[in-house]
Amino acid sequence: MIDPVKTKRQEVKMLNRKLLELSGVLNVESFDSEEFLLETECGFLAIKGQNLHIKNLNLEQGLVAIEGLVHGLTYLDANANEKSKSFLGKLFK
Template sequence: MEEKQIGKAHKLVINNRKTSMVTGVLDVLSFDLNEILLETEQGMLMVKGSDMHVNRLNLEKGEVDLAGNIDSIAYSDAHVQGKQGERLFSKLFR
């Protein structure tokens, strides 16, 4: 069966809620021990959990490896663009 891609390539793989590999990453916007916010080809990706770490980052290839206790993952179609992006962040981090 042939896979059809809509938009640009992006993949998210989660292993046992402990590690994750993400492709199609444009930028890492913020990260701390409880939350990682990525801009991907398919929109904003927020990964929440505890003891979160960015193990490997290669923006040339658009790849990120994450580790920690993953509790939730949420996508938003919004892309960061100047002042509009600042408003998005203020809403996300209230």
């Protein structure tokens, strides 16, 4: 049986592409007005858009709210192999 304490959980809530609320966030790796990179319980998440900014941040509870025009959300598989590391390095220099 799966241990509920170790189960990864993340909720993503978006309102009209202008407000994005996320749970299960471990860390904000990098951000600017066009792209955020978040470390979440389900892997690294890249958020792309325009005029993006943090509305609310509470890493103790794992909550982040981002405002702006959201163009896309992409989960990045950051496996231990060199291909993933070089991909992430190139993507977020």
